[in-house]
Amino acid sequence: xxxxxxxxxxxxxxxxxxxxxxxxxxxxxxxxxxxxxxxxxxxxxxxxxxxxxxxxxxxxxxxxxxxxxxxxxxxxxxxxxxxxxxxxxxxxxxxxxxxxxxxxxxxxxxxxxxxxxxxxxxxxxxxxxxxxxxxx
Amino acid sequence: xxxxxxxxxxxxxxxxxxxxxxxxxxxxxxxxxxxxxxxxxxxxxxxxxxxxxxxxxx
Numbered sequence: 001x002x003x004x005x006x007x008x009x010x011x012x013x014x015x016x017x018x019x020x021x022x023x024x025x026x027x028x029x030x031x032x033x034x035x036x037x038x039x040x041x042x043x044x045x046x047x048x049x050x051x052x053x054x055x056x057x058x059x060x061x062x063x064x065x066x067x068x069x070x071x072x073x074x075x076x077x078x079x080x081x082x083x084x085x086x087x088x089x090x091x092x093x094x095x096x097x098x099x100x101x102x103x104x105x106x107x108x109x110x111x112x113x114x115x116x117x118x119x120x121x122x123x124x125x126x127x128x129x130x131x132x133x134x135x136x
Numbered sequence: 137x138x139x140x141x142x143x144x145x146x147x148x149x150x151x152x153x154x155x156x157x158x159x160x161x162x163x164x165x166x167x168x169x170x171x172x173x174x175x176x177x178x179x180x181x182x183x184x185x186x187x188x189x190x191x192x193x194x
Binding site: 018019066072074079081 | 147164167
């Protein structure tokens, strides 16, 4: 039985900045437009991959300290950057692949999300970019 | 252009930073993650303003 339990090891790097210690969850969805290629003679609908439309959703603890969450993201909103996700902080390998979105766009940055008595968290989404996987 | 790391969030402080593809250098410079090694020469004296010759009177 194969399972993955995430406790403390995953790493999240945004624009070269390691934000793993502020990251609470991350979901990278690899998606391609499904272009229908059904033609005469087909007995079922068939599709072929179109443009990639990948997306990374991240929940981060908000920190306004130097070189933390806000400092990393403030200048990135409205621009494209590179983000990297790894299941574990150990060396990249076939069993610890490194997932990268290059040229992914940060459309929105909630600069403050304050709830009385709670740690501040923000949810951000990186849209698009070129998806690559490294195993070495 | 060469850069030096000044925050341990992106590597070992003092080492050279080699930006990967798609990295937004301006954001890292603006928020104190790296510094540029390029020396800015601001000692050059500014040029004096050019003055036009007065038109001759007839």
